[in-house]
Amino acid sequence: MNVGFIITKSEVGGAQAWVKNVSGFCENSRRFLISSEHGWLNSFFADERSLTLPSMGKLFFLRDLFRLKKFIRQHNIGLLVASSAHAGVMARLVKLLTPVQVYYVSHGWSFNYNGGLLRFAFRKIEQWLAALTDKIICISGADYQIAQETLKIEQDKLLLIPNKVFQPQASGLEPPLDRRPNSPNLLYLARLEAPKRPDLLNLLNHFSVQIDVIGQGSLATQILPASNIRLCGEVKNFGNFSAYDGLVLLSDSEGLPMSAIEAAACGLPLFLSDVGGCSELVRYQNGMVTPNDAMALQENFSYFLNKLPYFSKQAQHASKYFDLNADRDIWQTLFKNPA
Template identity: 35%
Template sequence: MKVLIEVDYRIMTNVAFIITKPIVGGAQTWIKDQIRLLDGNINPIIITSEPGWLSESCPDVKSYFVKGINKRLSVKTIFDVKTILKCNKIQTVVASSANAGLYARLVKIFYKCRVVYVSHGWSCIYNGGRFKKLYINIEKILSYLSDVVLCVSKKDTENALKVIGIKSSKIVTIRNSVFIKDEKKKKENNTFKFLFLGRLTYPKRVDLLIDAFEKIKDVELVIVGDGPQRSKCSSENISFLGEIKSFNDFKNYDAFILLSDSEGLPMSALEAASSGLPLILSNVGGCSELISNNGILVENNIDEIIKAILHVRDNSSLYYKNALEMKDAFNIENDKELYRSLYI
C-alpha cells in the first residue's frame, strides 16, 4: 500500500473536486464533508455537469459547470476541464464517479497535476452488465494515470487489487466517515421507528423494504429520498417524506435500515451510525465494516429481513447501547491528517 508522508500544511493547495452529477447522494456528501474538513488547508473548487445540490450546499466555493462531463467521451470536454484547472492553478484533482474519473485522468495527459480517484464502490464491477470485463479493463488502464486510487472500504480495496488488478502502490484505503451527529432523543411513544435514507432507484431494494414492513404492523418505516421507485412507497405503517436536502434528523428515529444489491460504503448508514442508531444493512460491498454489535447484516430475502427487524426492535436497549459506544469510530475528524497528506 502507498505510504503517506509528512508535508508542510502551512502551504495552501489548490484542489478541484470533480463529480459527474451534483444531486443529493453519498459521493456528493463526501465532497461537501471534505471541503468542510480541510477548510484552511486547501483552496477548493467544484467541477460538475450542472447547478444542483452540491454547488448549492457549498455557496462559498467556486463551482464550474461542464455539461459534457455527464455524457460520452468528448475531446472538447477534456479541454474544457483543462482550461478550468489551468485558470485556477489547480495542483490536485479529486475525482468521484466514473465519468468524472475518466475526464480527470485523461486531462492529466495535457495538464500537470496530482490526480486522486475515489472509488465509492466500483461501478465497473457492480453495474457493468454485459460490458463488465470491458469496463474493468478500462478502469485498470486509467489507474496508470492516477497518482492515487482512494478506496473507501476494505472491500473496495480487495476488488481493486483482485478483480481490477490495480497496483498496490497506487492504492490508499481510508474508510468513509462523517461528522458526528446528535444522539437520538428519548422515545415519546411506543411506536418503534425505522429510517430509510437514500435514492429510490437501483441498486437500492425499496421493493424488499416495502414488502417486509407490510408484514409487520407494529413498527413504522419512514422513507426519505426520491427516485423512480417512489410510487411503491405507500402502506399503512410506511411514511414517505420525499427528498430532504441535507437531512440531519436521525435523532428522532430508533434504527436505520438500508437494503441494496450493491454498495461501496453508504454515507447514509455512516451518518445514522454516527448518531448512535442501530443498523440493519444488506450484506454487500463494505457494509460489513459498519456492523459489529450495533446492528445486523442481512441477505436480501424477506424472511431474514423481517427476522432482523423484529430482533432489533425487541432488543433495542442492547443495540442502542452498543451503537452509542461505536459512534466515535465513524468521526471524519479522526482521518483529517490522512486526507491532508493525500491532497497536499
C-alpha cells in the same frame, strides 16, 4: 496547492456529502467543484469556483474535456479528486492533456453492479484508467479488496481510508414526526435510484414499526402504499437522526453508505443489506446485515427488532468510531502533498 473536486451529480447523495465534508480539509488551498449540473453541492462552493460540464457521463464529451483543461490551467489546480465513475473517466483523461495529479475515490466499484454483460470490458477500462491515477482511495475494506484482487492495482497506489462523518445536526427542515405508539420508529435515508432497493421495504410493511423514507428518485414509485411506511421526500441537509430508533438501508451495492455512517455517528443501530462494505459498519455489534432475498430479509428484520435494545446500547458506545475529525491529519497531508 489548489484542489478540484469532480463528481457527476451535485444533488443530495452519499458521495456528494463525502465531497462536502472532506473538501473542508483544504485549509490552505482554494477548492473548486466540477460537476455535470448545478445542485445541492454547489451551495458549499463559491460560484466563481464551480464549473458545470453537462456532457460528463455522455458519449460526446470532448468539448467539455477541453473546457476542464482550460479551467484547471486558469485556476492553477494541481490536484483533481474524482468521486464518481464518470467523473473518474474525465479526470484521468484530462491528465493526458495537462499536468495535474488525480485521486480517484471509490464509493463502490460501479462495474460490479452496472456492468452486466459488459462487466469484463468495464473492468479492463478501470484497470487502464488506474494506470493514469496517482492514488486510488477506497473508503471501505470491500472496495480495497476488489482493487487488490480483481483489478490488480499496484499496492503503492492504493489507500484505505474508511468513510467517516462529522456528527450531523438537525437542519430544521425535517418533516414533523408521525410516531407510531409503542413501536420502533425507523429511518430509510437515501437517494431513491439504483443500486438502492426501496422496493424491499414492501416486505416489511406488515411489521409493527414506522418507517420514514427520506429521499426522492425514480424508484420511489416501487414502494407500495402501507400504513407503516411514510414517503417524506427529499430533505436537504437532513440531520434529525436522534428522532429515530434505527436506520434501515437496503441496496444491491454499496461502498460504505453515507446515511448509515451518519446514523452510526449519532448512535443509531443499523439494519443493512449485506453488500459492499456494509458489514464493516456493524462490526461493533451495533446492528446487523441481511441478504436481500425475501425470506432471509423478513426473518432477520424480526430478529433486529427483537434485539433492538441491545443494538441501541452498542450503537451508542460505537458512535465515536465514525467521527471524521479523527482523520483530519490524513486528509490535510494528502491535499498538501499529492503523490
